[in-house]
Each structure stands twice: as C-alpha cells, then as structure tokens.
Amino acid sequence: MTELAKTFDPAAIETRWYAHWEEQGLFRPERPGAEPWTIVNPPPNVTGSLHIGHALDNTLQDILVRHARLQGKDARWVVGTDHAGIATQMVVERNLAKDGVKRTDLGREAFVDKVWEWKAESGGQITGQLRRLGCSMDWAHERFTMDEGFSKAVLKVFVQLHRDGLLYRDKRLVNWDPHFGTAISDLEVETREVQGSFWHLRYPLADGSGEIRVATTRPETLLADMAVAVHPEDPRYTALIGKQVRLPITGRLVPIVGDEHADPALGSGAVKITPGHDFNDFEVGRRAGIEARDMLNMLDAKAQVTQTADGLIPSELLGLDRFEARKAIVARLKEEGFLVPHVDKDGNEHDAEPRTIQTPYGDRSGVVIEPWLTDQWYVDAKTLAQPAIEAVRSGKTQIVPKSWEKTYFNWMENIQPWCVSRQLWWGHRIPAWFAEDGRVFVAETEEEAQAEAGEGVALTRDPDVLDTWFSSALWPFATLGWPENTDPTLGGRYSNDVLISGFDILFFWDARMMMQGLHFMGDVPFRKLYLHGLVRAADGAKMSKSKGNTVDPLGLIDRYGADALRFFMAAMESQGRDIKMDEKRVEGYRNFATKLWNASRFAQANGITASTTLEPPAATLAVNKWIVAETVACVQAVDLALADLRFDGAANTIYQFVWSRFCDWYLELIKPVLQGEGAEGADETRAVAGWVLDQILVLLHPFMPFITEELWHAMGTRSNDLIVARWPIADARALDPAASQEIDWVIRLVNEVRAARTELNVPPGARLPIHVRDASPLTAERLAAQGNVLARLARVDVSTDEVPTGGALQIVVDEATFVLPLEGVVDLEAERVRLTKAIAAAEKERDSLAARLDNPSFVGRAKPEAVEKARADHADKQAEATRLQAALGRLG
Template sequence: MEKIYAPHSIEQRWYQTWEEKGYFAAKSEGESYCIMIPPPNVTGSLHMGHAFQDTIMDALTRYHRMKGYSTLWQPGTDHAGIATQMVVERLCNTEGQTRHDLGREKFLEKVWQWKEESGGTITRQLRRMGSSLDWDRERFTMDDGMSDAVQAVFIQLYEEGLIYRGKRLVNWDPVLHTAVSDLEVLSEEENGFMWHLRYPLSNGQGHLVVATTRPETMLGDAAVAIHPNDDRYKHLLGEFVELPLTGRRIPIIADDYVDPEFGTGCVKITPAHDFNDYEVWTRHRHTSAIQDLPHGGLINILTVNAAIRSNAEDENELIPQKYCGLDRFEARKVMVADLEALDLLEKIADHKLMVPRGDRTNSVIEPLLTDQWYVKVAPLAEPAIAAVENGDIKFVPDNWKNTYFDWMRNIQDWCISRQIWWGHRIPAWYDELGNIYVGNSEQDIRDKHNLSADYALRQDEDVLDTWFSSALWPFSTLGWPENTEELAKHYPTSVLVTGFDIIFFWVARMIMMGLKFQGAVPFKEVYIHGLVRDAEGQKMSKSKGNVLDPIDIIDGIELETLVAKRISGMMQPHLAKKIEQDTRKHFPDGIQSYGTDALRFTFASLASTGRDIRFDLARTEGYRNFCNKLWNAARFVLMNTEEQDNGLSDAPCTYTQVDRWIISRLDQVTATTSNAIDNYRFDLAAQAIYEFTWNEYCDWYLELAKISLQSDDAALQRGTRKTLLTVLESILRLAHPIMPFITEEIWQRVAPLAGIIASDGVYAASHSGTGAANAESIMLQPYPIADGARIDNNAVAEINWVMNFILGVRRIRGEMNIAPGKPLPVLLQDGSVTDQDYLTNSSAYLKRLGRLESITWLNSDDATPESAIALVGELKILIPMAGLIDKEAELARLEKEIQKIKNDLPRIEGKLSNPTFIDKAPPEVIDKEKTKLADLLSNLNNLEQQQTKIQLL
C-alpha cells in the first residue's frame, strides 16, 4: 500500500470497475429491496441536500445488497419543465431568437438536443459520490415508457371524473407566464408599506378605513369584510361603500376570517387576486349583493404580465382607462397619488411583510384567476390516509405522519397544468364549440367519436406539472403500464428517503397514485431527513452566499474560485461584497480536498432522525483523519502479516485475552451497527464504527498486539495475526456501506491474507458461512453478522481493567506534567483478588503501554509516600512524586494559566450580560460566545483541581 492515503487515486478507478462489472444490478434471486431515487432535475447539479440523502440511500442499498437482498436502487432524472425551458430559452436568446421565433416543434427539438449534450451533469456527480445506482435501468420522466404511463393515468382519471378543467386562483409567475406550485414560491420577509385607504360609505355617513399592502388590487375589490361580532361596524352590515377610483359600489359583509384586532378591523376582499379573499368570496358568492356585481364579484384586473388589463377584454367598463396597460407597480404609484389627491389616503405606514417570489425568476408572484386542469384529490386521499393509519406505510420519525394527515385531511384539488412547452402535453383536444375530447392521440379521438378528418380540432397548449409524472415514479420506472417482471418483483418498494418539504408535493401524491393504479402502497416506509444547514444553523442559499458544493469538498477548491462561484448568479447582487468578505473570513485558504469517503462519513454521523443538520467542515476534516487512521492501521497489519503464517494452516493458534476481547467487542459493535442501520440511525452506526475502529482497534488492540507479535511463541503470533486480519476485514465490511472506496481498496489487500480470496483470486472455501458468490469486490461480500457465542465476557472485563489502569497512569502523567517516556514506579493498594489475577495476567501490557519501571503491591496498612492517585474500581494506583516533578515550578505554571483565564473571563461575561449585545447580535454569535465561556470555565476548573492536588503532595 502507498504510505499516504490519497482518495483521488482510488475513488474514480473503483467506481468505474464496479459499474463496468455490473455490480449495481439487482440479482434475480433473493427478497427484493428497492429504493427509488427522488429524481433530480435534469438541469441540476449536486447540492448538499442531494449529497446527504444520496449517502443515506447508498448506505441502505449497499447494506442490503451485502445482506443478500435482490437490491435495486432505481436511478433517473426529472425533465424539470420550467427550469429546463428557461435554460434553453436563454441559449436561444444568446442566438438572437426566442422560442416563439422557433415555434413549438423546433424549440422542443432544441431542448432534447440540450438534454443529450448537457443534461447529465448530476448523474456524473452522483457517481463521484459513490452512488451504486443500477445505471442500466436509468429512466427519464419524458422517455417513451414514462410518457405512456403519464398519458394512461391522465386519461383514466379524466374518464372517471377525477380530472377536470376549471377557472380558479393559482400562483402566477408574470415572467414565466405560467402557474407554479407552492414549492416554486419562496416567501421571505421584506420591508414594505401598509396603505390605509378611505372607502366612503354609500349612505354618505362617513367612511371605512381598510389597510392593504397591494393598493393596486382595489380595482378588483368585491366587498369590505368585518368580523360578525365587531360592535364597531355591525350596524353597517347590508350597507355599501363606494369603491374609490372605479365608480362601483361594493357591499359590506361579515366573515370570521377577519381579525378585529388587526389594523382597522376592515378588510378589502379581492377574490380574483388573493387566496384568502377567494375563500371568503366562496362563502358569500350566493348572496344577492355579490351576485349583482360584475362577474359575480370575481373580477380579474391583471394580464399575464401582471399589468393592469384593458377594458377591451371585458364588456364591463370596470377599470379606469388611465390605469390600463400600466405595470402593477407603476399603477400602484399612480393610484396612490390619485387617492391622496381625493383625500382618500389616510396614511402610509412602514410594514414588514412576507413577499412571495418565484424561485427561478425572483419576480413577485401574483394570485391569478385562470383556466387550468385539476385533479379532484379528495377521493384519492381517503385510501392514502387509511394506508398510513393502518400501518401499511410507516413514517420515520413517526411524528411526520401528523404533518401528512394535516394536509391530506384538508386537501385541495391539485392544479396540474402549466403554460409552457417542455413537458407532457395534455392529451386533450377542443372543437370550435368548446367541447373537450381526451385520448391518446388526435386520430384515436376522431376514431372514437366518429369525427371526420376536416372536423376542426386543436390540442390543448398546456403541459402537465412535473409533479404529475413524478407521482407515478415508483411504478412507471418499473415498466408500467406494461406488466413487467421488475414491477412484479420490486413493487411495492422498500423505503422512500426524502425531505419533509415535499411530503405534500411528492410523497402524498405517490401514495395516492400507487394505491389507485397498483392497488398497493408504493413504499413500506418513508424516512424523513432534515435539511442540511451551514455551521451556524442557517439555511444554505445563494442569497446568503453560504452554499457549499459537495464536489468542491471532495476535490478541493481555491479561494478565488470559491469566491467567484459564490457570488455568481445571485438574485441579490448588492450582497456580493458581504458574501465575498464572509467567504474570505471562513475559508482563507479555500477548501482543501477531503475525498468522498470523509464527506459521506460526515453525512452519516450527522443523520439523526428528523433533525436538520449543521454541516461543519471541521467534522469532515476529522473524518478524513479517520480515513488516514484506518489506512495506517491497514499498513501496519499488512506489514506484519504479508508472507507470514496467519493461522490459515493446520498449525495451532493461541489466542490471548486481548484477542478474545477485540473479537468480543467486534461482535458487540456488529450488533450495534446493524441495529442502528435497520432503524435509520446512521449517526449511531457511524459513531459505533468510528469509536471501535479508532479507540479500540487502532489505539489499543494494535499496541497490545505488538507484544504478542514480538514474542517467541509461534502459536501466539499466528493467533494474533489471524485476529488482526479477521477484525480489520470485518471493520471494512461494517464500514463499506458508508465509506465504499477506502474499504474496497484496503479489502483487496487484506482479503487474500485473511483467507477470503485464495491465491488464484477465487472465493476461498475457508471463508465459511457467508454464501457470497464471488470475492471480486467487498460490495459482494456478506455484511458481518453478530454471533453472541463469540463474546467472552471475562476477556472484556479483564482488558477493560487493563485499559482503565493505563488510562489512570496516563492521566496522572498529564495532570502532573510528567514526560510521557519517563519510566514510573507504581504502587498498588486496596485491590481485590480479581485485581491481583488481572495484574498477574497483564503485567507485560501494563509495563509496556504504561511505561512503568516497576509495579509493587502494598498491603492495605502499609505506609505510602506522597503520591498521585488514580482509581480502578477499589484499586488505588499510586505514583510517588519524589523526584518526578518540581512542585514549585509546576504550581507556578498552573497559576500563570489560571490567571490568564481569569483575565479573559470578564470580557466574555460582560458581553453576555450586556442587553444591547443580546438584542442585536445574531443568535449564532451569541451561541459562540456562550461556548467560549463554557470552555474557559471548564479549563479553569480542571487547572484549579490540578493545583489542589499538587498542593496536597
């Protein structure tokens, strides 16, 4: 092996080998274990959220593959209708064209061309993460088979009356000119204004004051609402107000939606441009006062560009001509000025409000009344709710089922149409009379309805929401609507791994569609993971400039390149300077290369169920050190076992208590790790592997084994070599699902020496009980299985005693500032018979690792010199101090350190007791100061304890 662990020299080589040899494919035999990847956007690149959940999915996949399951991790990408269309439109713009210049057919050809040339970025990055997806089965939501499934589902739901076309409010992006889902709307608090407007009463008896953040929408007001129990206004129910600037009268109505304590207690109701107002209108639409209004009060005032529409679109003269054609924000300025001139503007107040913006355009989203296609969801939701209630589907953690229930029990019909070109075009045609025909093709419709070739039909221009095709993912990827072998074997799938933010958009819809079209749930468990946040707990976003690229962590990135990357493409360019400063502060040397395994182990160590994770590169650095530790341990083992008798011959082996202890601990850790992965506690699995490998195998067993290896007893040497290899090989298999590359590289060297691979590379018969078909790769090996029969409790107790003894001696060395290599005399007192037995068995270990000059057992009544004391149970370990330390010099050193801390404490304590600092400082800064204070107090306590001990000598 190379002296230095260099991940880049092994990672891509091993991944290429695995993929070329077809190791990722599901076996034909064995119980199915199937995971569907949440299909990333074809336009996308790997971000930290992807890398985190892909690490979890790959760990589960590799673990179950090693457990003997027919394991399928299904790959694929989403066509990402809006995002992909935007990318290709920008390319067209650089060539001086728009998509409309090209026309629909030519534009779609250009999209497919882009997809073939540039759409594979994220799948290449998934390979860099070590993801063992069955790439031969890769699917795309727009491929022929998937399109067949989408069309079949749409047609069946339409024929059953579960899909319909209607006019309702949607989130409208005025730049993209399409409806968008709630997930594509980002609402953040911004500074704005609240305009208080006077609406004159029609009876001439004064006015009502309404407050609004969008005064331009008053052109579409249908009513003013008050709370039914508001005594200030109850007497006005049934009256009307004169809607300013329009010459229209609108009624005063009562509704529980109104909060009497907010603002004036009077709320303008604009049902065509506000979702809450639409609900109010729905409850009052049948009253005569509303029905008498133009369009029954449902008055649209905006164009698709979010400009004030013209009256030419309406037979009613609803909008004053001077506002027609103005952009909504320009119209706002003009209208506010007109209201002020009419003395109808009471005041303008500063106001913080949540502003909905399109996640791709950053434009302010408008609720807009449009004709769209909808799925009638309530009938589909009932069996989907029951599936979770009766345990057919289990959420992990369990509390997320409540979030699911809350949404499903109050579910609204699903808008599935989008006004773009890239996507599954809605299979609906219209004749000149407005009749709707739905079918597989225009010809099928003509044949079915006996329509002649010259009978005019036009296909709907809209495409389906990408979530519609994604909802079919668990069965469409397996070949449905054909009855394939894969569908029969792998549906229902085993587990869905996803974030809580798409429980509504994807999880719930897959459950509904799976039950509807397969008669069975799409997955048995849903593992909900948290969001990946930065080290201070902030959500990663481009606007904050705190985004980390997992590939940069794997490969490393120079500072200047990192700065440029973080400020490029920002939606808020005015923050660029701050982001540059923050980047230079936190990454003064850029990001060094950590390799994939260290990054994956970091994710696993942070994956406690359901919690958001704070990603800190310091942890990744620690786990890269762990990789180095494992690498160096393997080098030590290989140097001591290559070309040696490792206990594979008929020659006898002798095993020490140390050998029995490490085998016992291996068995216990195997059980802990398997149980943790089975229960989605990847953090506990990583912790168990880390602590056993670093603390027990490397720090203790390798050191203790050196004593046996240097003995003259050949049987003892054979037993130790065999144990070294057995435990290391098992560690590699335990860690492989989380750290695939380094474990494969080391295993290839260790396996032949451990008798797993014979000299000719064939699977060795001596590796009994595994049932592996071949031994070409660690990923084809069985996952270790705990066997309680291997646990020797006596050996565990004895070696724990040895470790505590040595740690006690080391603690005294540290506290008394005694040189690590200085031989120490040790006195023992008050021990038990068991302590005496352990001492007899283990004195060689104690002297070697404790650097002891001598060990003397005292009677309980023997006089003892001035000594530092450590305890192992009741046993006292005494180290006489005479000649070991300069008492006065050590006290002087401790006093100097104590005073330094005492000088630093008032500054931090003063900060934390300063109300101004507490009120104004960001939470992460306050937490940092609190941590500093806690560390200083802990260090002070330790130093004062050492000082007291030395003073008593």
C-alpha cells in the same frame, strides 16, 4: 497482498473503483431467488448539478442500498432524472437568446426538438456527479420522466383520473409567474421580506351616509374589488353589513359582507375583497356567494391592466404594468381625496405607512408572483388523500421521524385541489381536445378523442403541459414499465422498502406518490418514509446563492475525498434535525480514513492478511477474546441503528470502534505479541486481527465505499469484491466476559496513569515503578499477565517491593490503589504550588462565568450563541478545577 502507498490519496482510487463496479454490473448483481429490496431515487432535475442537499439525500440512500446488497438481498436503486419543465425551458430559451432567437420564432415543435438536443448534449451532468459521490445506482435501467414508456404512463393516469371523476377543469386562483406566463407550484414560490407600503383608503357608502376605511399593500387591485368584509360581530360595522360602497376610480357598487376573515384588531377592521387576485379573498368571495366564473380579473398574463368584465376601468389605465398602475392609482386617489394620509410619530404626513411585507417571488424568474384567476386542470386531491391518510394511520407506511406524522395528517386532511396544468411548451402535453362548442374530450390519442367527438367535429389540442410533480408522482411504478408490464427483473414487485427525501417535498412529491400509488397500484409505494433535514451554513442560516453561503460538494470531494464527505453526512444526520455544514469535520473524517489506511499498513508490515473465515478465529489470549467481543458488540449496535434509520448512531459507532478500540488500543496491545516480546500466540493474533479488519471494512463499506474496497483487495487475494461481500453476523457465542473485563481494566489503568503523568508534569521518557496496595487476587493476576503491556503503554514497571513512603502519584482503580513514587522525578513542592495556582485560576474563571449566567439581564439579552458559549466555558472550567484538585490529591 498489494503493498499500500505511504499516503492515502482518495483521488487515486475513487474513479478506478467506481468504473470497475459499474462495468462489472455489481450495482445489481444476478441474485435469482434472493429477497428483493428496492428504493427509488428522487429524480433530480435534468438541468441540475449536485448541491449539498443532493449529497446528503443520496449518501443516505446509498448507505441503505449497499447495506442491503451486503446482506445478500436483490437490492435495486432505481435511478433517473426529471424533465423539469420550467427549469429546462428556461435554460434552452437562454441558450437561444445568445443567438438572438426566441422560442416563438421557432414554433412549438422546433423548440421542443431544441430541448431534446440540449438534453442529449448537456442533460447528464448530475448523473456523472452522482457517480463521483459513489452512488451505486442501477444505471443499466436509468429512466427519464419524458421517455416513451414513462410518457405512456402519464397519459394513462391523466385519462383514467378524468374518467374516474377525479380530474377536471376549473377556474381558480393560481400562483402566476408573469415572466414565464405560467402557473407554478408553491415550491417554486420564494417568499422574501420587502420594504413596502400600507395605504389607507376611503370607500364612500353608496347612500351617501358616510364611509368605510380599508388598508391595503396593493392599491391597484381596487380596480377588481368586489366586496368589503367586516367581522360579523364587530359592533362598529354590524349595521353596515348588507349595505354597498361606491368604489373610487371605477364607481363600481360592491356590498359590505360579514366574514370572520376580517380581524377587528387589525387596522380599521374592514378589508377590501378582490377575489380574482388574492387567495384569502377568493375564499371570502366564495363564501359571499360569488362564483369563480363571475370574479373580476384586472390583469393579463403579463400582469398588465386589462379591462374587467363590467368595463369600468378607465381607458388610461389599460395596458399599464401592475406596478406602474399602482403609482397612477395612488396619485389619483390622493387627488380625488380617497387617500387617508399616514401621520408618523413626529406628526408628519405621508401618503402611506412603511411596512415590511412578505412578498412571493418566482424562484427562477425572480419576479413578483401574482395570484391570478384562470382556467386550469385540477386533481381532486381530497378524495385521493383518504387512502393515503389511512395507510399512515394503520402503519402500512411508517414516517420517520414519527413527529412528521402530525404535519402529514394536517396537510392531507385540509388538502386543496391540485393544479396540474402549466402554460409551457416543454413537458407532457395534456391529452385533452376542445371542440368549438366548448366540449372537452380527454383521451390518450387524438384518434380516440376524434372518435368520441364524432366525425366532422373540429378539435384543437390543449396547448398546456402537465406539472412535473404530476409525472414524478408516478415514479415508483412508471419506472417499472407500468402500464404495459412491470419490470420482470423485480418479479412484479412494486412497493419500495424505503423512500428517503427532504421534508420540504413531503407534500409535493411524497404524499402525491402515496395518493397515485394507492389509486393505481392498490398498494403503498414505500413502506417507510424517511424525512431528513436541511444542510445549513455553519452559523445555522439557510444556504442560498444570494447570501453567498452555499457549499459545493464537488469541491469538498476534490479536497477531502467522497468517503469523507459521505461519512460527514451520515454522522451528522440525526433524525429531525438540520445539519450545520462544518468543513473541519469533513477534514476530520478524511483523517479518520487516513488512520484506517495507516492501520492497514501496520497490519501488512506485521504479517496480518485477509481473513479466510467468516467466523471469528479461535482465540486464547485475553486481548484477542476482547477485540472479538468488541467487534460483535459493534456489529450489533450498527444493525440496530440501521434498522431504526439512525444514520448518526451507526456512523459514530463504527467511528469509535475503529479509531479507539481497534487502532488506538488493540493494535497497541498486540505489539508485544507480534514483535515477540516473550509472549505466545502471534499466529492466533494475526488471524484475529485480519478477521477484525475484514469486519471493519464490511461495516464501513456503506459509508466509505472507496477506501474500504481498496483496502479489501490490498489485504490479500479475494474471491469477490467487497461491494458484494457478506455482512457480518453478530454471534454472541464469541463473547468471553472475563477476557473483556481484563482488557477493559488494562485500558482504564493505562488511561489513569497517562492522565496523571501529564497533570503532574512527569517527563514523558521517565520510567516509574508501580506499586499496588489492597489488590485482590484477580488484580494481582492481571498485573502479572499484563506487565509487558503496562510497560509499553504507560512506561511503568510492576514492582512487588514494599510501597515506599514519601511523595507519590496515587491512582485508584476498582479496589486497588496504585502508587508511583515521584521523589527525584519531579519537584513535588513546585508541583503543589503550580497546581494550587492553576486550581485558583480555574475556579476564578468558573465563578465569574457562573455570575454572568446567574444574571437575568445577560441571559435574556445576549445572543443565544453567546449564552451557550458561556455555559460551555463554565462547564470546561468546572471540569478543569475538578481535574486539577484530583491531581493535587494524587501527590499524597
């Protein structure tokens, strides 16, 4: 046994134990023949640092993998990082810019070499931070989405999908980032509310018979308009469908088409259609029979005005930035009489109507994203989605919480082609080669492409790279050595037991892993998909750097320890709900760790050591039978909670057991036994207490790995580390209902006496006799057996004398009434006056709050948090009044 320090200091133990576990290979111990259990970590960006979302996601995964390891399974947590194409390229370009160097100055190969240099020097920050959190990952087999083996898998998948007719090149609209000059995914688009304008324009009919009015937030796009849409059943416009308008500035003739996209109730009911620069307009254009190859494009890759295919844009507008072009076009429309002025409520005219506009921005570049028509590579996601839909419908993969299934099905059943190409230099280069005659050859190597093209055919490789989501979709099987071989240490097993991810990447990553896994491996990549919520600021707002409300998990670890942060994450993780960050609760769980530490010091001081048995020791004393039963019940509850992925249920069960049942009650109840106050069974009690403490440490280990490992070794000599110990077995044979009922009775009686003493201002040091009326033989027997406990914990002495008359404190527990005389201890009349006044004050506040809550004006207009606080305050005052009434009644 190692004597514990007086003060629990997380920093002193965390680094030491993590290094020990990793050096000893305990994250993946040799367990030949054991049941395999696997989980893959959502690979964080190699540029990343640990944020609070990572802390939640990885804590939940570590709880499950540590639990599986304790159950004796061959548990493996696959770990690695994602090459993060656009993010990594941006970091390296910024570093080069400090020396006045651009990537174009270096050329592609030299720039990629610079990225690899950066990765070697600075790309491992987050893996070190995951270690600080305590993540027991299989670091010996760490992967990177650009490592050699993984890259081979990516090339094979691309080529095979192309051969299967599921990957093709097409011209469609994409989210285009003009700053980086690349297509980006929806996840990289951040929508912001911007104060903008709504311009109303006149489009004259080509036959000179009138005009049609449209409204737009982007007047510059009229340079590429190809139609005006009206609702086919809008009586104002049915006669115009099929006619043409002549566009201002360009003079282009475009048709008026009927399409339900036009809402008669919005604006004029007529909508300008620019299919090359708006996602909705693209679909309207296709329904109107316009092929993508014929849609007009008025912007280049830098979002500057370029000439359209029909050559109708005036030369003075060419080369202008899109927003400069907007100003020039609005001025010209006004000058030529095509701008309809907006009249405000005071009758004043303005060029445009002010509007709040939802505007897409690149989350990294910070520039407005442009829907842009361009040639890209696409995956036929609709075909790949069908087996993935069926896998969830059939239950082969279970989504938890189940409420997310509806969202999954809705998205998968309406899925669009997936754009997988990016105009970057860092990433998996697309294995496609172009011939001068326009033919495309897709192959894993240039030699194979050349052989397919034929000798003498000059080939140029596609300069684009693949979307990082394309490669990360292969994570569950490419990390196992596929396609050359699966990892032999897994016995060829592919399907993971569970995947944990934020709901925000359900479609970007989870669903795509389902699609690719089923297509290439013929099995689901995971049998359970657990989707957790977001960690929000204390007020419920979404965290963002711009708001300044982010929380650094490493700072929390520095202040309170990794165990406290981990326990907070688990205890707050309730299926389907976001987590509100609350540093006070993290501090509270640090206090919980301290309480366990002090309980262990108490155990050491009283000769309680590590248990020598997995089974509960034989017990004869009721208090020991009770704690064994409580321990078994706790194990059962935790087992059920973890099986259902109820992290909060598991954590809170352990918390209540450790804090209340073990520390506050059991250790207090056994003090008379341990300290020799006439009781027998000290050796038995030490054995039982040591066994219970061992069960606590094992149960708590997945949640708080560091303190539990430290205490495990401090309590005595062990044959193994806690990380590879045995999970408790909930053996119902150890239960003794009669003993449990007796101790529960003691606890209820002590609680009642303590509460009554406090309410009636009985001096803390005063010892009172306790008499009983109407006691059953069982109650009398319990009083006799538990007299020492009641004397110590409630400061009462059991009396067999006749119950005295006069003022007394009265308590009813079960069939018996317990009477504690108060004459000479407190001023009974003064107490009655005090309690009566306190009751009146509490009832007054209660009634005032009730009146406010009954007022529809308050409930309807006040902030929700104000209404909720009023309800909580009302409940508190009601409870206070009831409690004080009971106290007054107890005076007899």
